[in-house]
Amino acid sequence: MYIxxxxxxxxxxFKDELKEGAPPGTIFAxxxxxxxxxxxxxxxxKHFINFVKPSKNNNVLLIMDGHTTHIKNLEAITLARENGIITISLxxxxxxxxxxxxxSFFKPLSSYYNQAADKWLHAIIAKILHNFKYQGCLEKCMLKQHRIGRKRR
Incomplete structure (x- = not known):
């Protein structure tokens, strides 16, 4: 099930541009x-309940870490119980x-995200360089190289 x-x-x-490109149905905070x-x-x-549709007749198991926002949150505990969510804290x-x-999920997701971010970054850099906006970068590199080269002599 996709949530x-x-x-x-x-x-x-919050700025609305932070929503750009996010998966459909994503909530932001x-x-x-x-x-x-x-x-x-x-x-x-509440977002989870909206998508999973648990009930007291159709219980759902939610496995969580032991973060205080999860386990010491009376409002969340009550909401879970009222909606048939059984919680387990590791x-x-x-x-x-x-x-x-x-x-099973976050490790591969992290890997895919890093690959996509690298690809996006390379595309942005290529676009910038293609648009002849590399002169300032080139100048800084050459000046740095010149300073390093002079120190070696």
């Missing part, structure tokens, strides 16, 4: 630290080994 992601940006104010908060976890849980400092999504 669109929640993207959390480290910033105070900001936090000062860039990490999830209790309020953002509740927002994500022991602290073990999620990198035990959490199924880290191994």
């Amino acid at each position: 669109p992601p929640m993207l959390i940006f480290k910033r105070i104010r 900001c936090s000062e630290s860039g990490w999830i908060t209790s309020e953002l976890f509740v927002k994500w849980l 022991p602290a400092h073990t999620t990198h080994r035990m959490q199924p999504c880290d191994i």
Whole structure:
């Protein structure tokens, strides 16, 4: 089952251009630290409920890490119980080994993301260089090379 992601940006104010190119159905949020908060976890849980459609007659198991925004969040715990979500928290400092999504989903996703980011970056650099905007970069490189070359003598 596909559940669109929640993207959390480290910033105070959200800008609509942050939505560009995101998967359909993605929800967006900001936090000062860039990490999830209790309020953002509740927002994500409502998003999860909207897509998964759990109920007391059709329970869903949600495996989480032991982050306080998950396990010490009364609003989230109540929301989960009311909607037939059974939660399991993995022991602290073990999620990198035990959490199924880290191994089966996020690791390959990270690899694919890095490949796509590299490809995008190369395309941007090629576009900039193609548009004859490399002179300033070339000048800095040549000056640096000149300084290094003079020091070697």
